Amino acid sequence: MAHFVPTEAQRADILKSFTRVGPDKAIGYLPMSTVLKILQLTIPAVERDFASSDRVVLALSPNECCIDGGAVYVFDQRALAELLRNSGALLASLGWPAENEGFVRKIAAVWLTADHPLISLVREAFGDARA
Secondary structure, eight states: OOOOOOOHHHHHHHHHHHHTOBTTBOEEEEEHHIIIIISOOOHHHHHHHHOOSSEEEEEEOTTTSSSTTOEEEEEEHHHHHHHHHHTHHHHHHHTOOOSHHHHHHHHHHSOOOTTOTTHHHHHHHTTOTTO
16 A cells, blocks of 8 residues: 655645644644654654743644644643633633643643534634634
8 A cells, every 4th residue: 555645735734733822722642643654743842842942842642632643732831831820710610620731731632612612712722713
């Protein structure tokens, strides 16, 4: 079976989930299989390319998230902290973490339905215009 090799344009398009992470998109993620098999990147390479003083890379196993095969998340520490701070009361009322890594781990582990009280916050964190 032939292995899909993306063109540079396709590769850049796939990587937008990580490259756009910043003040307007606090979190991005890609399935682990996309990172390892399609993009042919290692986790250390993702960390080298996308982690910075503002961004954190978090690789989660299938046991830690609801994405088949696991996923790699990149989040902007300042942007996400501001969103969580602004939603602190709601997060507390639902028993959700209000700190960055805990929140990312929770949204990775729990698939939210469209009517979940936090769906707008999560969409906003992912830079979704519907937020």
